Amino acid sequence: MRNMVAGLLAGVMVGAPVVARAADCAGLTNLKLPQGEITMVAVTEAGRFVSPYGQPLHGEVPEFCRVAGVLRPTADSNIKFEVWMPASGWNGRLLGVGNGGFAGSIGYEQMGGALKQGYATAGTDTGHEGQAEDASWAYKHPEKIADFGWRGLHLTAVAAKAVIAAYYGDGAKKSYFDSCSDGGREALMEAQRFPGDYDGILAGAPANNWTRMLSSGLDITKAVVDPEAYVSSMKLPAITKTVLEQCDAQDGVKDGVLNDPRACHFDPAVLLCKGGDSRECLTEKQISSVRKLYAGGVDAKGHSLFPGYMPGDEWTSWATWVLGSSAGSGSGVLYMQNYFRYMVFDDPKWNPLTADVDAALQTAEAKTGKDVNAVNPDLGAFAARGGKLVIYHGWDDPAISPLNSIAYYESVQKTMGGEKMASFARLYMVPGMEHCIGGPGANLFGQLGAPSAKGPGTGALADLQEWVETGKPIGEMIAVKLGTDNKPVMTRPLCPYPQVAKYKGGGDVKDATSFACGAE
Structure with a gap:
């Protein structure tokens, strides 16, 4: 990162x-x-x-x-x-x-x-x-x-x-904050606790609920590190290929990107090995692992701790973050393990395979929740002083479930009301973007200093500044995907949630002008 x-x-x-x-x-x-x-x-x-x-x-x-x-x-x-x-x-x-x-x-x-x-x-x-x-x-x-x-x-x-x-x-004259991942959590923490620090905040893929996110990771780890259940990254291309065959065209465009993966009800059981094991199929235990990754972790009563990953970009996004090169070596496992060992239990020998998920969550909440979680939905003080907040999240994020950003945004909306929310906050869900940046879709829109489709002086940070300094609300943004020669190969509108970019039915599917924002 x-x-x-x-x-x-x-x-x-x-x-x-x-x-x-x-x-x-x-x-x-x-x-x-x-x-x-x-x-x-x-x-x-x-x-x-x-x-x-x-x-x-x-x-x-x-x-x-x-x-x-x-x-x-x-x-x-x-x-x-x-x-x-x-x-x-x-x-x-x-x-x-x-x-x-x-x-x-x-x-x-x-x-x-x-x-x-x-x-x-x-x-x-x-x-x-x-x-x-x-x-x-x-x-x-x-x-x-x-x-x-x-x-x-x-x-x-x-x-x-x-x-x-x-x-x-x-x-x-004005102060801004722009970061992603844990930096997205930091961004929301600033808005919640210190509303006078920044006038405009750009929060990408916020890891704002550490205790539940990593407790969910603990539950997932216990389920998928079994050597017989471990899914080698060599099998990921077959999973993504099957997902796209089933769901890619649902949004009216077959482009290798799912506009909203929630509409894809993919069951990995269709890849069940009929004969011997191979890269093109999944065993029964591997099917259970993939289902677990999509579903997310649960507590002892089966209640969700944190949402799971989205289908459509298992290859290549899951390879490093989720699965790693061997059972238990993914980045997500390391974050979870180190969090509980050194921040929660003060025990370098703490073993996730023998840990109780509910007890781990309870201890994590009590010991670190007040310091690391940024989940307060009341942003009244930030809004009252004219602060503006833009949250964005890639639908293909393999590190932090994109559903978490939707859940937080909707909690603020419920707390403050839709009209008030619209006056100071926006959420953008980015089809085909992985963690903060990159992925098969158009994923550069001026975040983190990255280029934007319309060149210098445009993009997410520039739009946020204009909203803060002139009062002009942010609407549609344009994202771009660059090729290996740094030339654009795709542009696509990013729409304020819950709107989505819909294909107009004609025109180049890689050109943003062929799409318009509208209700899903």
Whole structure:
């Protein structure tokens, strides 16, 4: 997840840039922060930039003032953050970037892209350093879990605004946040707990219900790691091929993408092996595993813990996330295992195969729920101050069920009312998009600094800014799929949920103009 947008950053500017006043970057060394300190200030020349992790950013960056610091709200806190500010051509806005997985690093790639677009930008490691799947830092460190869950992002936003105001002599006119996955959870956490931090929030594939999502993963793992039930990724092409044969044409277009996979009632039993086992069929136990993956995990009474995966893109999306190269090696299993071992039970030897799902969920809720879950449907304070929220989720997401975003959106709608909801929030379900980006469908629409179909100055973030700053609501967006030569091979409308893009009955099926948004 950390480098998922490398190579895709493009300039997106809305409105005329604000000419920065002459500012003394070095003078920021003496800036006082209430719960931390500045540790490094440097004028960084235009050109190539290599992150502290040794990774060169895509393309060149303009000259900027780089400020690094550490925040220590508790004795066990060590929240590293950075703020980057264009030396000239600042557009007057702050763009905060988030994290993936268990965080542990600063999103330098996305920060570099934001800088090129004219933003002052900020990011944090949320209080620890480590790879995205690693949660060992949380072992017996409850304050670090709070820093990861909500405190690090909030305090970084506060510090970034202070740094920006000191550098430019004036604060950012508007502040935005753009992230996905755990960053989508962070985005919703900001809207729910700290409605004054950001004016506009772009939340992709939010992992906002960690306790139930990973308890569901525990139940699924117990069912599918049996060597006889494990489905090798070599069998995935046959599953996807059969799904598409059965369901692809349901939306009026046969294009390898399911417009809404909920309409596909695929039963993997049609692939039952008649003779010997092969890549083209599934055994009885493997059929049960696939059904479990579609259904999602349940508690002891059979009640759903978290929705399952959608049919239509098992190959290639399930290969790494869901199944891995051997039984129990998928990324989802590692996230689940590390969460319970290091954040919930403080037991490195905790074994998911012998664990009780209901007890695990109960303990997870009690110990970490208040810090990591972002499920509050009352966004009244955020809406009242003029905040705007855009949630998006790929229908082919193999990491976080897309049905979870629909469930959260509808919970906000039920709590606040449809008319109020429409005044400040939108949900976009993206056919053929996998986790945050990529997949067989049109999946680039200006999220995470990615290109958009209509070029610079357009796309999700630009539309969100226009909504915040002019009051023009977001409607249809256009997504694009790029080929290996970075040229468009497909465009498709993205419609505000619950609308869907419907084929008009004529025209190129790979051209967005052949579709129109309407009721499903």
